[in-house]
Amino acid sequence: MKRITHHYSLTPEWMQDFADQLKVKIIDNKIIPVPKEIGKGQFYFTQIMPGISVVFIDFILSKPLKIIRQKSEEQFYIFHFDLSEHTNLIKINNKDYEIGSYDKLDLAIIDNVIESSFKPVVNEKTLAIRILVDKKLLYDFIAKHSSKAILKIKKKSGKKTFFHYGHIDSNSVLLIQSIKNKSVYDLPFDSLLKGISLKLLGNFFSKFYEIETKNNEVITEADNESIFKTKLYLLNNLYSPFPSVTFLAAMAGMSESKFKMLFKKCFDKTPQSFFITEKMKLAQKLLSSGEFHSITEIIYELNYTKLSYFSTKYFEFFKRKPTDDFVKSKARINESVC
Template structure:
């Protein structure tokens, strides 16, 4: 088991401490190659911006990895883009609240902060592809064009485990990540290229987060607690796309909200009715499965809960204007 505290605001120091943890010499370069005793792969820093730090990891650890970030009064944030195929159980924990992920592809963008204690426990043998962007509260306020007195956390963010999957990685996110992982090491234009891709990741995340958070701008008369309950509904919808979701009445009881208010408020946040949103998300999931080249049409259909492949084909074509067979054939 590897246990590592990552209370760093400097990724170079993080690499140095990682090298010490693995018992290898730190050369001062912007990367650390895992020794065979720890696993395989590389963790590196991209030095692209003055106010942002970017860490890229493409690794597999031989042992269970537990990372912990403690609470700090000095506010900073980390924007994670994580793509992990979990074949056992992974554990994410924030301030005592725990989220378990089992036998799934954990492909999400999420925002965490040192204002909460964050712990991750990943079992041995997982292939982890991750891009982490660290920035200060002042940068975030400047980026979002907020005045200094506006509380970023209360206005825009929900950093508890209920919203860990606030943004699933769709094909566009994954394409941008692939571009970053695959850029040639000695390309003379690599920094310009990488700056562009990292910027697009950031813009995409915050644009979509802002859209989801529109009710916090006062457009809807909901309390912060009601917002969290709506986020919970969204998570229950998309956490297991292979199973039939709860009914509206069941959702209403689960989150203690009338069915009328639930339906109106959900559409106000997410732009679609509950089941229209669910259908869009699972069609997007099917598209990602087909584009991976690892799933046949009937397998993708079954994975998202369709027992009748013909019905799946009709729904897919209605959503994308192209048949799932054509998408699979592009690979």
């Protein structure tokens, strides 16, 4: 496994050592390409404004790579937004966390004085945005909302270090997806990335402060884990009917009212709305898979009984009819011909 050991800075100084370890040249003072020997893609760095910079990560590895970010005394936080369609591994304070993929937590905020490492999956597209923000710009935020983060005391210095592990809000997911297929070599890319990064920060802070305003009850780590278990249950049972809020609340060990409130806080959707959204995403994959002879087969597979109801729901989500996305199974066509 190839290992890169580096540190970040709010300015481009960190890039040269990183590029040297990959044995590549920096392009346009912004792009560090991934060498062909280990994959394809790039790291893209740009300064948004004084005190805020961004690293855009977009690549597919053909060989394992571990990126170790060493701690330094430069005072900033790293907001890691991961929208890979698989699970990567991020290590913070010597503890492993799964990040990325729709069924895992996909946002980490790390104090630069804590060492972390990033281990992307091989042969899958890794997509992440890392926003580096000077602590001076976040002092008020950290002071008021440290209870929502994980605070660690450094034994030697006695200083507090900060990291947070949670979910990307739905609006931010759409923002990141909007840049997913853009080329870093296109002229407008730099401006697009800067705008999206500022909106991502804005969405995060809006959500944080909104939760504080709506309800003073803090989501404890235990409650967060319980809510997350119900999310996983829903994602693993998309072929079944919605199990009911009563059932999910019992699974989480909460009253129905508390469960609904906390689920909405965590995922910006009610449990049933979240379930239907994910079920429709699955339906779109099944329709385009080419594994079914008819749409009726798919609706039965998803536990629907009426094609008209399914079609109406599908159109609400995608503004397309199921027939627009349906790919008929060629294998079954050939069998019927025989």
